[in-house]
Amino acid sequence: MPEIAALKYLPVLVAALATTAKLSAMVVACGLALGVTLTAAAHLGGKAVALAIGAVGYVVRGMPLLVFVFGVYFALPPSFTFDTKMLAAVVAMSVYMAAFVFEIFRGAIAGVPRGLTDAASAIGMTPRLAFRRMVLPVALRMTVAPIVNRTVMSIKGTSLASAIGVWELSLAGREIIQRDLQPFQVLGMIALFYFVICWAVALAGAAVERRVSFEH
Amino acid sequence: MIVVEGVVKRFGALVALRGMTFEVARGEVVCLIGPSGSGKSTMLRCMNFLERYDEGRVVIDGETIGYEGDGSERRVRRAVDLARQRRRVGMVFQSYNLFPHQTVLENVLEGPVHVLGRPKAEARAEALALLEKIGLAAKAGERPARLSGGQQQRVAIARALAMKPEVMLFDEVTSALDPELVGEVLQAIRGLAEEGMTMVLVTHEIAFAREVAHRIIFMDEGQIVEAGPARELVMNPRTVRLQAFLRRFREGYML
Ligand SMILES: Nc1ncnc2c1ncn2[C@@H]1O[C@H](COP(=O)(O)OP(=O)(O)OP(=O)(O)O)[C@@H](O)[C@H]1O
Ligand SMILES: [Mg+2]
Numbered sequence: 205m206p207e208i209a210a211l212k213y214l215p216v217l218v219a220a221l222a223t224t225a226k227l228s229a230m231v232v233a234c235g236l237a238l239g240v241t242l243t244a245a246a247h248l249g250g251k252a253v254a255l256a257i258g259a260v261g262y263v264v265r266g267m268p269l270l271v272f273v274f275g276v277y278f279a280l281p282p283s284f285t286f287d288t289k290m291l292a293a294v295v296a297m298s299v300y301m302a303a304f305v306f307e308i309f310r311g312a313i314a315g316v317p318r319g320l321t322d323a324a325s326a327i328g329m330t331p332r333l334a335f336r337r338m339v340l341p342v343a344l345r346m347t348v349a350p351i352v353n354r355t356v357m358s359i360k361g362t363s364l365a366s367a368i369g370v371w372e373l374s375l376a377g378r379e380i381i382q383r384d385l386q387p388f389q390v391l392g393m394i395a396l397f398y399f400v401i402c403w404a405v406a407l408a409g410a411a412v413e414r415r416v417s418f419e420h
Numbered sequence: 421m422i423v424v425e426g427v428v429k430r431f432g433a434l435v436a437l438r439g440m441t442f443e444v445a446r447g448e449v450v451c452l453i454g455p456s457g458s459g460k461s462t463m464l465r466c467m468n469f470l471e472r473y474d475e476g477r478v479v480i481d482g483e484t485i486g487y488e489g490d491g492s493e494r495r496v497r498r499a500v501d502l503a504r505q506r507r508r509v510g511m512v513f514q515s516y517n518l519f520p521h522q523t524v525l526e527n528v529l530e531g532p533v534h535v536l537g538r539p540k541a542e543a544r545a546e547a548l549a550l551l552e553k554i555g556l557a558a559k560a561g562e563r564p565a566r567l568s569g570g571q572q573q574r575v576a577i578a579r580a581l582a583m584k585p586e587v588m589l590f591d592e593v594t595s596a597l598d599p600e601l602v603g604e605v606l607q608a609i610r611g612l613a614e615e616g617m618t619m620v621l622v623t624h625e626i627a628f629a630r631e632v633a634h635r636i637i638f639m640d641e642g643q644i645v646e647a648g649p650a651r652e653l654v655m656n657p658r659t660v661r662l663q664a665f666l667r668r669f670r671e672g673y674m675l
Contacts, residue, residue, distance in 0.1 A: 322470055323517035323576075327531035327583055328507035330499045337534060341521050418520045419565045 210389035213380050217390075220376030221397050227293060227372060228359045228401070234298035235358060236351075239305025246310070257306065264303040270364050272296050277368045293365035301358045308350045312343035345416045352409030356402045363398075373397060421446040421618060422467070422587060426476030429462055429642075436462045438642040439476065444587075447616040451629035451650065454639040455665060460622040463639070464589050467620065468509040469502055480508065480587065507535065510580030514592040516572040518564035524551065524575050525560040531583045543582075550578040554608050570601030577608050588612065590621040606632075626669055630654045638662045 242261070246254035264272065276296035280288055316339045324334035366375035377394045381387045414420065422444040429437040436459045444450050452460045465471035467478050469486035478485040485505055487494050497505070519527050525547055532543035551557045554574040564572050573593055580588060590609065594602045606628050612619065613632050623629050629636055633650040638661075646659045657663045 317517075319513060319515050319517035320519070323511075323513065323519070323579075325470060325503070326468060326506060326509075326511040326513075327579065328503045328535045330503045332499075333503075333534065337530070338519060342519075345521060416521075418563055420563065 208389060210380075210384070210386045210393060213384075213390060214393070216376055216380065217373065217393055217397070220371060220373045223371060224362055224373040224397075225401070227290070227297075227362045227365060227370065230294050231297040231301060231358050231362060232355050234294065235301025236305055238298060238302035239309065242302060242306045243309040243313075246306070247313075258310075261303040261306050264300060265307065267300075269297070269300055269361050270367060272300055273364055273368060289365070289368050289370045292368060293362070293370050297358060297361060297365070300361075301354060304354050305351065308347050308354065309343070312346040313339060315346065316343050345418070348409060348413045348416060352406060352413075355405055355409070359402055359405065360398060421448075421481060422620075423479040424463075424467070424476070425479070427463070427466055427473045427478060428475035429459070429466060429471060429473045436642050437466070437473065440639070440642070440644060441476075442637055442644065442647065444618060444620060446618055448635065449613050449617075449619045449621070449633045451633040451636045452620065452622045452639060453624070453626065453629060453636060453665075454645075458640045459642040460639065461591050462642075464511075464591050464620060464622055467587075467589055468506050468511055470511075472496065480505075485509075503535075507531075507583055508586045510583060510585035510588040512573070512576050512580055512588070512590045512593045514595050516564070516569070516576045516596075518572055518575055518579070520564055523561050523563060524556065524567070527564065527575055528578050528582045531579065536583070547578070547582055550581055551575075553611075554578050555604075568601060569597045570604045573597065573605045574608055577605075577612075581612075586618060588617055588619045590619065590623070592622050592624060594623070594625060624669075626654060626666070638665065640665075 242257050246257045273293060273296040277289070277292035280292050282288060320338055320342060321334055324338045362372060363374035365372055366378065373394055377390055380390050384390065424440055424442050427437050427440040428435065440463055452463060454460055462471055466473040467485065472486065477487065483505065486497060486502065488497050489495055519530060522530065528547040528550060529543055532538045533540055548557060548560065551560055554577065556571060556574055559567060559571060564575065567575065594605050597605065606625065610632055621633070630650050635647065636650045636653045637647040638645050638653065640661055646653065646657065646662045654666065657666055
């Protein structure tokens with residue numbers, strides 16, 4: 205069996221993987237929370253608020269993530285007490301994800317068929333009750349697949365944190381490749397790490413989707 | 421019991437209802453027939469204010485549906501008030517519109533428990549009895565997506581009946597069904613008629629209307645063209661428009 209020379213870098217890569225995992229977890233958690241908050245704000249805050257959130261979201265979604273990460277990084281004041289790079293990455297990527305999450309929720313809510321709200325009204329539900337008991341539960345089920353999709357993209361997107369110097373999987377890999385002549389083995393290991401994480405997320409998502417299916 | 425008086429409904433420049441006036445007595449079954457686009461659904465939806473009519477009024481048991489005040493003072497009722505009024509009026513739609521995330525039993529329980537706030541155990545017993553009556557007790561735990569169209573439509577009827585409405589509105593409830601499933605739904609409606617439920621049905625089933633309805637109202641272009649006792653109206657149509665409508669109908673059946 206041929207020796208995989210790059211295996212000696214495994215400890216370093218695993219250490220970097222820990223950062224990637226931490227960054228991913230924070231981005232996905234904050235992105236989801238912020239996205240849900242924005243959806244609620246747009247819904248409860250009246251037309252002007254909804255319009256403002258929609259407009260900002262549109263602009264953010266239209267930006268390449270890399271540009272957005274740089275923008276937030278340079279906008280933050282330099283600090284010696286905490287890790288500005290990590291903070292910038294978390295903030296930028298969370299907001300970026302939230303913009304998509306908001307759009308997914310907004311679209312799902314708008315996509316709930318008129319017949320459903322008609323039926324809810326017809327049995328004497330107020331619009332508020334109908335929203336809580338019918339529109340939201342039905343819309344949420346529609347969001348599982350796109351949210352999982354977005355989560356996977358956010359996790360892969362954390363590799364762009366390397367551009368502002370966050371020492372995570374991609375940056376660690378690049379450092380090794382610059383010293384070593386085994387780029388494909390190292391890249392292969394990194395790709396495998398990302399793949400396994402994203403695959404696990406996709407599997408979990410599929411399980412959730414099955415559970416909430418209308419036929420289940 | 422129901423008084424519809426000069427109801428006008430506009431969609432922008434289009435006038436869907438041009439002054440509809442008719443009455444429905446308690447226990448009476450009235451069918452609305454007419455060509456596509458004549459405003460039948462719109463009329464029905466105005467009767468529980470799913471559609472906001474512009475002029476005239478719909479009065480059920482002395483209460484104007486959707487509006488309070490009179491004349492220039494007239495304004496749309498508050499959401500809770502509209503919801504309260506709709507509890508007395510059951511409605512069944514062409515496309516069933518069951519709550520897809522709930523089981524059959526939950527669909528039927530939704531109104532009594534979450535709208536009327538009745539104790540769950542009590543409502544549950546009644547809901548199961550309703551499902552029994554329409555022959556779907558065995559499906560209580562299923563999701564609507566797993567039911568046939570005819571079964572879904574019967575659940576929709578049970579869901580409306582669970583609110584113990586005083587009036588039932590049916591909008592072409594068999595039009596989306598395969599021919600062999602139409603019978604079971606019509607049978608359920610026939611049963612309600614025999615129990616003396618006040619009903620307004622929009623239907624294309626002329627034979628059924630003739631048999632079950634007390635009166636038929638034929639409308640075209642947002643107006644009543646001819647109205648009368650069901651049998652008489654179908655056997656001896658007086659207006660040219662109804663004659664033509666019925667003729668087209670019979671020809672359609674023969675094809
Ligand atoms: N929400 C709406 N917005 C605009 N126009 C509408 C709306 N609903 C109905 N209309 C129009 O009002 C008219 C009457 O429609 P309605 O659905 O009441 O007819 P109908 O008699 O029920 O027809 P069908 O037999 O095809 O169901 C039609 O011209 C229709 O296009
Ligand atoms: Mg119609």
